[in-house]
Amino acid sequence: xxxxxxxxxxxxxxxxxxxxxxxxxxxxxxxxxxxxxxxxxxxxxxxxxxxxxxxxxxxxxxxxxxxxxxxxxxxxxxxxxxxxxxxxxxxxxxxxxxxxxxxxxxxxxxxxx
Amino acid sequence: xxxxxxxxxxxxxxxxxxxxxxxxxxxxxxxxxxxxxxxxxxxxxxxxxxxxxxxxxxxxxxxxxxxxxxxxxxxxxxxxxxxxxxxxxxxxxxxxxxxxxxxxxxxxxxxxxxxxxxxxxxxxxxxxxxxxxxxxxxxxxxxxxxxxxxxxxxxxxxxxxxxxxxxxxxxxxxxxxxxxxxxxxxxxxxxxxxxxxxxxxxxxxxxxxxxxxxxxxxxxxxxxxxxxxxxxxxxxxxxxxxxxxxxxxxxxxxxxxxxxxxxxxxxxxxxxxxxxxxxxxxxxxxxxxxxxxxxxxxxxxxxxxxxxxxxxxxxxxxxxxxxxxxxxxxxxxxxxxxxxxxxxxxxxxxxxxxxxxxxxxxxxxxxxxxxxxxxxxxxxxxxxxxxxxxxxxxxxxxxxxxxxxxxxxxxxxxxxxxxxxxxxxxxxxxxxxxxxxxxxxxxxxxxxxxxxxxxxxxxxxxxxxxxxxxxxxxxxxxxxxxxxxxxxxx
Numbered sequence: 207x208x209x210x211x212x213x214x215x216x217x218x219x220x221x222x223x224x225x226x227x228x229x230x231x232x233x234x235x236x237x238x239x240x241x242x243x244x245x246x247x248x249x250x251x252x253x254x255x256x257x258x259x260x261x262x263x264x265x266x267x268x269x270x271x272x273x274x275x276x277x278x279x280x281x282x283x284x285x286x287x288x289x290x291x292x293x294x295x296x297x298x299x300x301x302x303x304x305x306x307x308x309x310x311x312x313x314x315x316x317x318x319x
Numbered sequence: 320x321x322x323x324x325x326x327x328x329x330x331x332x333x334x335x336x337x338x339x340x341x342x343x344x345x346x347x348x349x350x351x352x353x354x355x356x357x358x359x360x361x362x363x364x365x366x367x368x369x370x371x372x373x374x375x376x377x378x379x380x381x382x383x384x385x386x387x388x389x390x391x392x393x394x395x396x397x398x399x400x401x402x403x404x405x406x407x408x409x410x411x412x413x414x415x416x417x418x419x420x421x422x423x424x425x426x427x428x429x430x431x432x433x434x435x436x437x438x439x440x441x442x443x444x445x446x447x448x449x450x451x452x453x454x455x456x457x458x459x460x461x462x463x464x465x466x467x468x469x470x471x472x473x474x475x476x477x478x479x480x481x482x483x484x485x486x487x488x489x490x491x492x493x494x495x496x497x498x499x500x501x502x503x504x505x506x507x508x509x510x511x512x513x514x515x516x517x518x519x520x521x522x523x524x525x526x527x528x529x530x531x532x533x534x535x536x537x538x539x540x541x542x543x544x545x546x547x548x549x550x551x552x553x554x555x556x557x558x559x560x561x562x563x564x565x566x567x568x569x570x571x572x573x574x575x576x577x578x579x580x581x582x583x584x585x586x587x588x589x590x591x592x593x594x595x596x597x598x599x600x601x602x603x604x605x606x607x608x609x610x611x612x613x614x615x616x617x618x619x620x621x622x623x624x625x626x627x628x629x630x631x632x633x634x635x636x637x638x639x640x641x642x643x644x645x646x647x648x649x650x651x652x653x654x655x656x657x658x659x660x661x662x663x664x665x666x667x668x669x670x671x672x673x674x675x676x677x678x679x680x681x682x683x684x685x686x687x688x689x690x691x692x693x694x695x696x697x698x699x700x701x702x703x704x705x706x707x708x709x710x711x712x713x714x715x716x717x718x719x720x721x722x723x724x725x726x727x728x729x730x731x732x733x734x735x736x737x738x739x740x741x742x743x744x745x746x747x748x749x750x751x752x753x754x755x756x757x758x759x760x761x762x763x764x765x766x767x768x769x770x771x772x773x774x775x776x777x778x779x780x781x782x783x784x785x786x787x788x789x790x791x792x793x794x795x796x797x798x799x800x801x802x803x804x805x806x807x808x809x
Contacts, residue, residue, distance in 0.1 A: 217489075217493075224482070224486065230478070233482065237482070237485050237486070237489075240486075240489050241489065244489055244492045244493055244496065247493070247496055248492075248496050248499075251496055251499065251500040276499070276505070277496075277499065280448055280495075280499075283448075283452060284492060287452070287455045287459075287488075290455075290459055291455075291459060291481070291485045291488075294459060294462055294463060294481065295478070295481050295482075295485070298462070298466055298474050298477050298478045298481060299478070301466065301469065301474040302471075302474045302475065302478060305470070305471040305474060306471065314475055
């Protein structure tokens with residue numbers, strides 16, 4: 207249960223940062239917080255109390271004693287994607303800062319509908 | 320005779336990461352890698368077409384049979400879309416050969432290949448999480464390509480696109496987590512079979528999350544705020560590729576969700592209404608635009624609105640019309656973008672008002688633009704007419720007369736703003752300023768291919784429809800799809 211609470215609080219904190227903060231670095235941080243929240247949620251979905259990681263190092267470990275490995279594989283992929291998005295976002299923020307000399311997103315509005 | 324369909328994803332991915340190395344050998348090689356690789360994809364998707372029309376091709380990867388392993392499921396729909404994506408990708412790759420002059424060109428070609436590979440993967444895969452991964456490959460390379468021109472606006476458009484795109488992919492991931500948590504599977508056919516036993520409160524939340532997530536790539540209102548900026552600030556060829564490739568893959572994912580995976584009747588009406596709103600708002604915004612590329616971007620959103628209306632009808636004929644519209648849009652919008660790119664270049668400004676008299680100075684380019692404009696408005700001999708005709712007559716038959724009237728109204732607005740541009744091209748006095756640089760042969764070749772396809776599809780719509788019918792049937796009746804996947808390993 208605690209994992210789900212943690213996951214959703216991370217998602218909400220991240221969403222708050224993305225929606226409310228004006229500083230672009232904080233927005234990017236918020237995005238990666240949301241990512242972490244979703245990842246924890248995924249791992250928590252596959253977790254079964256008292257069971258361990260599905261690594262065949264100990265011969266006495268049976269399949270019944272393992273947690274679901276699929277969400278862990280998904281999370282690995284999702285972490286990599288998250289890193290790529292965060293890195294790209296920060297690159298774009300750097301470039302925006304070069305052009306506009308500010309990190310305040312409300313001051314950058316040259317493109318409009 | 321076709322090769323293993325996995326190569327359609329694996330080879331472009333491999334080649335994309337090989338490009339920087341090849342660029343060290345010679346500056347010339349990276350330009351031609353996308354042409355060769357996407358040409359291979361084009362060959363593959365044409366060769367697979369007769370097989371997938373009869374029965375979905377299931378590719379089992381690493382001997383993990385469905386529903387356990389990740390598998391490619393190439394039904395009629397996936398194959399038709401792969402064909403559209405490869406065709407547009409191939410044509411734009413030809414255009415790119417001479418178009419991309421700005422450094423770093425090899426990165427441009429690499430990102431372009433990744434984008435096409437990701438979109439191809441999205442339409443071929445049979446696994447929900449795999450769909451998410453390919454969505455991310457497509458969208459990350461799209462963000463980077465939007466910012467390719469290193470100016471202020473490019474970065475701003477890319478940041479907007481990245482924000483909305485990565486939020487939407489979080490929604491997709493949450494939806495996948497919910498589905499996996501309740502059904503215990505990620506194979507789309509398997510989910511479709513098991514989801515009816517799941518509490519409908521959970522499935523509706525998952526549906527909302529996933530539709531929101533994929534709605535961004537498919538330009539559904541109100542999630543399409545990125546589109547006008549990204550289309551107009553990205554390099555011209557990329558704007559063309561967004562309309563022909565990225566959005567098509569997004570709409571495919573949306574259609575797969577609402578038709579195959581979930582089993583809600585209410586969602587079709589929702590999609591129908593969203594389609595109408597998308598169409599009207601986009602057309603009304605397009606008519607107010609002063610810049611040519613922004614106008615084209617809004618028109619692209621409007622076209623997608625029409626596709627959503629067709630998908631919301633949930634009849635075989637309606638979906639056929641929607642697919643035909645997607646095909647038309649995928650051919651015509653790149654044609655418009657590619658010719659507009661050169662027109663903008665010659666006139667020296669992005670504004671429509673500076674295009675006066677280009678028809679006399681640049682007759683060939685203006686002809687291509689006018690041809691595309693007439694085709695997308697739906698002038699009878701060209702292909703845009705047939706798709707609009709089918710969608711609107713199907714809407715009336717479905718009893719949504721008001722929707723049909725609104726869609727027609729949108730088409731009228733569309734005709735107004737396209738004719739305004741075409742009129743300026745031909746019936747105004749040209750400005751004095753003159754740039755004497757000729758259009759590259761590769762660009763002419765690319766535009767001619769697209770124009771010929773549009774003309775051909777307009778003259779022989781039945782032939783195109785004969786390929787779209789199995790694709791539409793696959794969507795509306797999902798039992799054959801599910802059965803083909805789940806019995807593949809036996």
